[in-house]
Amino acid sequence: MITEQNVLDALSRVQEPELHRDLVTLKMIKDVRIAGEAVNFTIVLTTPACPLRGQIESEAKAAVAATGAKQITIKWDANVPSDARISGKLNIPVRSTIAVASGKGGVGKTTVAVNLAVALAQSGAQVGLMDADVYGPNIPIMMGVNEPPRSVNGKILPLEAHGVKLMSMGFLVPPEQAVIWRGPMLHSAVRQFLTDVEWGPLDYLVIDLPPGTGDVQLTLAQSVPLTGGVVVATPQDVALADVLKGIMMFKKLEVPVLGIVENMSYFLCPHCGERTEIFAHGGAQQMAAQYGVAFLGEIPLDVSIRVGGDTGAPITAAQPDSPHAKIFRELSQKIAAAVSVLNVQSSQGALITGGSIPVLRR
Numbered sequence: 137m138i139t140e141q142n143v144l145d146a147l148s149r150v151q152e153p154e155l156h157r158d159l160v161t162l163k164m165i166k167d168v169r170i171a172g173e174a175v176n177f178t179i180v181l182t183t184p185a186c187p188l189r190g191q192i193e194s195e196a197k198a199a200v201a202a203t204g205a206k207q208i209t210i211k212w213d214a215n216v217p218s219d220a221r222i223s224g225k226l227n228i229p230v231r232s233t234i235a236v237a238s239g240k241g242g243v244g245k246t247t248v249a250v251n252l253a254v255a256l257a258q259s260g261a262q263v264g265l266m267d268a269d270v271y272g273p274n275i276p277i278m279m280g281v282n283e284p285p286r287s288v289n290g291k292i293l294p295l296e297a298h299g300v301k302l303m304s305m306g307f308l309v310p311p312e313q314a315v316i317w318r319g320p321m322l323h324s325a326v327r328q329f330l331t332d333v334e335w336g337p338l339d340y341l342v343i344d345l346p347p348g349t350g351d352v353q354l355t356l357a358q359s360v361p362l363t364g365g366v367v368v369a370t371p372q373d374v375a376l377a378d379v380l381k382g383i384m385m386f387k388k389l390e391v392p393v394l395g396i397v398e399n400m401s402y403f404l405c406p407h408c409g410e411r412t413e414i415f416a417h418g419g420a421q422q423m424a425a426q427y428g429v430a431f432l433g434e435i436p437l438d439v440s441i442r443v444g445g446d447t448g449a450p451i452t453a454a455q456p457d458s459p460h461a462k463i464f465r466e467l468s469q470k471i472a473a474a475v476s477v478l479n480v481q482s483s484q485g486a487l488i489t490g491g492s493i494p495v496l497r498r
């Protein structure tokens with residue numbers, strides 16, 4: 137007869153591929169039910185956007201089959217671990233914050249932030265997107281919403297599009313009106329975007345930082361506990377060392393770099409499919425290796441990505457089955473996995489070695 141203990145013993149031999157601990161130790165197994173030779177249980181992932189779910193599933197099934205179970209049914213759930221510093225500092229129910237930065241403007245930082253947020257929401261996570269680019273707020277256009285947010289009981293209600301909660305200075309200030317913020321004002325405006333907005337519980341708050349790595353970015357990043365940062369760069373930025381500025385900014389702030397994304401990396405001819413590398417290619421990957429940060433992937437230059445941005449229908453939402461949406465989805469899974477590793481690591485004080493994500497430390 138199969139017992140619950142047999143099942144747990146079997147599953148304690150299955151490792152979570154990113155966290156390098158077994159599923160039982162990580163408390164990922166619940167609701168084990170056994171009826172004769174049929175075994176049911178739930179696996180609680182550390183992110184619904186888990187890139188290695190297929191691997192976990194096959195290894196868990198193989199392990200449980202060894203107990204003699206003939207019919208194995210797995211249910212899935214997810215519980216994103218929290219970055220305890222966020223609730224400690226701000227008293228808001230946000231589990232993690234992901235800052236998206238770039239050495240300069242026009243590299244696709246907002247495009248990446250928007251598609252990352254939409255892809256995470258599509259995976260089943262609760263996601264917010266905060267436009268901290270107070271000088272050039274693009275989120276309203278790229279997400280296709282722009283109306284004054286309502287407020288209830290002194291709290292601003294975020295707008296919502298494509299399954300993502302949104303806040304942007306663009307909702308509050310008409311586009312023709314220039315915003316001039318100085319350090320302390322900026323600090324308090326951004327803090328208000330966190331504390332005075334009724335975000336509700338969020339697994340991920342994606343923050344689109346202003347372009348560049350100067351004082352403004354530092355002020356902003358210091359107003360918010362950041363779980364991790366993503367640096368977006370084009371191939372030319374590598375040559376101009378702008379990507380390095382992005383990495384160094386996060387290092388200075390002691391924010392772990394989740395990885396580098398190379399945008400506008402290459403061009404696929406829509407007619408013949410030929411790949412052209414308009415700019416020198418591969419430098420971001422080399423630089424990532426050199427500085428010990430993850431390389432998250434390459435996004436091609438493609439008209440559908442640009443149109444998605446201009447029309448408020450990000451490609452991940454408008455054409456979820458397209459190859460470009462798949463690229464953003466994979467990117468979001470890598471980022472979500474890196475956030476989980478960081479948060480589990482800091483909550484358990486665990487030493488995590490190996491795996492596809494380099495060891496990150498706070």
Ligand SMILES: Nc1ncnc2c1ncn2[C@@H]1O[C@H](COP(=O)(O)OP(=O)(O)O)[C@@H](O)[C@H]1O
Pocket residue numbers: 238240241242243244245246247248274347399400435436437438439441442443445446
């Ligand atoms: N991979 C891409 N392919 C085609 N157009 C892109 C791509 N990434 C960004 N764009 C376009 O380039 C412009 C700048 O991108 P944006 O995300 O606004 O950059 P940033 O936020 O860094 O200033 C936008 O018009 C956007 O639609």
Ligand SMILES: [Mg+2]
Pocket residue numbers: 245246247269272274
């Ligand atoms: Mg932008």
